[in-house]
Amino acid sequence: MLLCVYNTHSKNNMPNKLYKKIAKSTKKHPSKQNIKIAVDNCIFTVINDKLYILLIQMKKKPYTNKWALPGGLIGDKETSHNAALRILNEQTAVSDVYLEQLFTFDRPDRDPFGRVVSVAHFALIPNRGINLRTISKYADVKWQRVSDLPKLAYDHDEIVKYAKKRLAWKIKYTNVVWSLLPEKFTFTELQNVYETILGKRLDRRNFRKKFLALKLIKSTGKKVMRGVHRPAMTYQFKSREAKIVDIL
Amino acid sequence: MLLCVYNTHSKNNMPNKLYKKIAKSTKKHPSKQNIKIAVDNCIFTVINDKLYILLIQMKKKPYTNKWALPGGLIGDKETSHNAALRILNEQTAVSDVYLEQLFTFDRPDRDPFGRVVSVAHFALIPNRGINLRTISKYADVKWQRVSDLPKLAYDHDEIVKYAKKRLAWKIKYTNVVWSLLPEKFTFTELQNVYETILGKRLDRRNFRKKFLALKLIKSTGKKVMRGVHRPAMTYQFKSREAKIVDIL
């Protein structure tokens, strides 16, 4: 099942005729404003019950070999949402993604190459055998444990900090967990995601009770072995769409 | 955050098609970007227990005489926050203001004059004898009841809709109410703000109990007459800073 999540602010009504009209009339804004606008993605996933974000390694000075969030300028006819999807696709080729606008970072000195305002985005993807690919612009790409982040380029430390907060909130008050999990998962796996993100242990019985009461997931009827012990029932989400539900 | 979820297996898989189109047309990073960046303010206040927002009346075509949110381009060395403050000041001359970034609206066709991305801001100000002033750029300025809004220019309807949601959330889960109230206020006034914003009536005793338990406000010791009935105690906030507290 392929899934794209769009927020309502990036409506899909962008007829090409309109682009042309816009292109023709762009001189009507008198200002000599010289600011570029970009997108940076904070992409989370869970691998072996640990939380990771995607980092790229930069080539250009003064950030040579520094790690940073993947990003890039927005196209003239592109929404920031689509720019974020495009950039996400450059590294991951995933399609099953939860994506939302995070915050716009605009300190005038945040980019040494000139004034660039960044519309940071926040993505959650399940770790289903994603093949990372490095594009020529970057030296490398990798998944980095969130609990062990290096100092990042630009103001990306700040963006990640903000994104972590948003993630903790999201997971508590919405059902976005589905976007971090494989299609079938055990209750322990589900709980581990919560414990990792919230940074605290939860009572197994209470967690199970509460989560089942939300009626978001159903048993698949199949059990799975996850080690030398009793097999665990697997579950799946009944529906994969964004909802606001008070979870924990 | 409002979300639309599209399943690409379904018949009407607009997003996926659109995504591919965009991905193709903007594959390479745009070297020369022609996008302006602006700020729009959604400024709330409470007057006589009713919720209002500040609107300006436009002069230029095609929006002549239409109402809109006050806004303007960001200066080359200015943060969007400061731009929002500057613009707020053009109309209101208030200093006691709660201001935060709301969302970045970036539909390519949102501005008929050219591509302008707007970092919408959200402001709450107390109604302490604010004198509105119209600047020459606009035909007029006014406070407009939120329950009775005209159709606005650009995508400002959408911005206001989003801001109203954010306000309802903020008032429930943080202590920002202080920014909508005068220094001293009665419990009924406080409750009226909540009822107006949440759009429902609240039980007087429970509201009082709950709010007092938060220990955010204290009695001033002075009573005030608000009509032909028993005088009411006035209260004030102990501290006027942003906190997250579960209120209602």
Add this chain to the structure above:
DNA sequence: CCAAAAGTGTTAACGCTACACCCATGT
């Protein structure tokens, strides 16, 4: 038999909701 995680209920404390009567004032 042992280790290791899966699975399962009950109780006590707390918080929330619902609800009705007296008080202080100006006319």
Add this chain to the structure above:
DNA sequence: ACATGGGTGTAGCGTTAACACTTTTGG
């Protein structure tokens, strides 16, 4: 005296948090 909003307490209910033993498997 009366109309108007100000001010107050309690009881029932539902939700949450704390807590321990049995089951299933592979080695």
